[in-house]
Amino acid sequence: MTKNVLFIMCDQLRWDYLSCTGHPHLHTPNIDTLAARGVLFDRAYVQSPICGPSRMSFYTGRYVASHGSTWNNIPLKVGEMTLGDHLRPLGVRTALCGKTHMSADVEGMKRLGLAPDSEIGVRVAECGFEPYEREDGLHPDGPRYPRNEAYDQFMEKRGWPDENPWQTVANSAEDEDGNILSGWFMDNADKPARAADEESETPYITSRAMDFIREAGDTPWCLHLSYIKPHWPYIVPAPYHDMYGPETHLDPVRSAAEREKPHPVYGAFMEERVSRAFCDDGTRTRVLTAYMGLIKQIDDQMGRLMAFLDAQGLTEETMIIFTSDHGDYLGDHWMGEKELFHDASARIPMIVVDPRAEADAARGQTSSALVEAIDVVPTILDYFGGEAVPHIIEGHSLVPLLHGQTDSLRDVAVSEYDYSMRGVRQRLGVAVKDAKLTMLFDGRWKYIFAEGFRPMLFDLQNDPDELTDLGADPAHQAECARMEKLLFAWARRTSQRTTRSDAWIAARDPSLGEAKAGILIGYRNEAELREVLGPVAVRAGKTHKAG
Incomplete structure (x- = not known):
């Protein structure tokens, strides 16, 4: 039987904004069906709560401190093995439809004589993927990714000859006088985008994924279908723009006490413009209306995609992974965006459907195992029969969990954030080398080590909403010391000797x-x-x- 993998990633989708993860008003029946067919991992965490570093960990199976791409647009260095590098020797075509947020190591490629337009050069520049169609979005006026021409041509055929239809059509609204209203402004979030549903990014890139699957034929493939949404700009086409009014919105998870003498780093992030914007109830209401509509649109496209796999006869031979690169505060904890480590930001949805009979034992279950983003690469490699390479890949295959063979893979989940590129660092007077945060979560205690500051500590057993930081409480210093010891043990791991395995040395x-x-x-x-x-x-x- 031919094996395939459909690796689906949403951008900025919170773990708890699906009906299968508990949202009472946002119904996502097609994603719920995936959970019923596979395993829902309800304690999955990213390796960094921001797009670029998180995705580089997803694609390499390595922690941020290992691969070195510590923030958006900091290149993944030449030589880091990615998913495609592991799968190509197995004869698996590894392709991309959508976003990666990858920045190529142009200087490293030049030093090694790799031409950017060569076959190897393209792979190095594209996270190891064959870019069937790359569309990162996020380009309102500046230079756009060169392969975005396909979307521009698609929109021109639809009657939109705009120079940048992603900006002026898919992510803009229009008033009664025909004035274009940019989706970048949050006051426009509750208005319908100018684009029709089928013209917007999510349906478009779904169609391109179907094109790839049709063309792939009998060749085993791993397709990374990577959606731009529900990431900002927060705007969505009709009929999704007004499906979810204020009566469906959850109250923000926050308390007045959080603003009283907060941890200095947390306090500085609460003062960011986007955080202040989400503290305005009117702004938050408009954004949530669009955000929930964008998720509903994704769920509808999941239904369309699953029906397509059924029609192509591929359902029983395709592993499906559905996840997100990080969450979105949406006003929780007086925050907007992501970047810190509350569950709203660092916890993600993770559903894995293994079509093999061996997975029947755990099918439809919800797993409480601590899972990390770096587990995706070894899981896919395991599914295709590849040999484990733990000296390179730091994650663990989820297959034992999928087959009901174990209920745990690790004792702690780790996430890292480098805030040196943010104005927060300058306002705090922190040197670039010290602008680092590291989170450890052991299933109850969430510990955040902040270089140069006291730690943060949350007890999720007694404080599941993470409203009380115990890091300065003398009564919890022993717990902080225990977690710091675990962090020290993690930091001492061998992560750079990727050319020889422990097994090779031991032999x-x-x-x-x-x-x-x-x-x-x-x-x-x-x-x-x-x-x-x-x-x-x-x-x-x-x-x-x-x-």
Whole structure:
């Protein structure tokens, strides 16, 4: 049987904005069906709560401190192996439809003589994917990704000859006088986008994914279908723009106490413009109306896509992974955007459907195992029968959980954030090298190490909404010390020796290997050498008569 993988990622989709994860008003029956067919991992965390670093961890299976792409547009260095590098030797076509937020290591490619337009150069520049169609969005006026021309041409055929229809049509509204209202302004979030549903990004990129699957034929494939939404600009076409009014919106999770003497870093992020905007009830209401509509549109496209797989006869041979690169505060904790480590930001939806009979034992279950974004690459590699490479990939295959063979993979989940690129760092007077945050979560305690500041600590067992920071409480210093010890153990891991595995090293007999090679360190005479080599002829170290 041919095996395929459909790796679906949404951008900025919160873990709790699906009906299968508990939202009482936002009904997502098609995503719920995926959960019923597979396993819903309800404690999944990203390796960084911002697009670029999170995605680089998803694509490499490595922590941010290992791959080095610490913020958006900081390149993933040449030489980091990605999903495509692991799958291509297995004969798997690994392609992209949508977003990666990848920035190529142009200087590294130039140093190694890799032409950007060569086959290898394109793979290095595209996170190891074949870019069937890359569409990152996020380009209102500046230079756009060169392969966006397909969408522009599509829109022109639809009667939109705009220079940048992504900006002026898909992400803009229009008033009664024909004036274009930019979706970047949050006051316009509750207005319908100018684009029709089928012209907007989510249906368009779904159609392109279907095109790829049709063209792939019998070749095993792994398709990364990566949606731009529900990431801002918060705007959605009709009929989704007014499906979810204020009566469907959840109250923000926040307390007045959070603003009283907050941790300095947290306090600085609460003062960001986007955080202040989400503290305005009118703005938050308009954004939530669009945000929920965008998710409903994604769910409808999931139904369309699953029906397509059924029609193509591919459902029973395709592993499906549905997830997000991070969440969205949406006003919770007096915050907008993402970037810190409350569950609204760092926790993600994760559904995996393994079509094999071995997965029937756990099918339809919700797993409370601690899962990380870096587990996706080893899971896909395992599914295709690839050999595990733990000296390169730091995540764990989810297959044992999918097959009901275990209920745990790790003791702690780790996430990292480098805020050196943000104005927060300057306002706090923090040096670039010290603008680092690291989160550890053990299933109850969430600990955030903040270089140069006291730690943050939350007890999710007694405070599931994360409203009370216990990091400065003397009564909890022992817990902070315990978590700091776990962080120290994690930081001491070997992560850069990717050319030789632990197993390769363990299989060697150092003294025997050196002796056979004629490297004789510490031997007093030939007799000692013979004791080591046994019957093997001793060639090195022999005494020769002068000619």
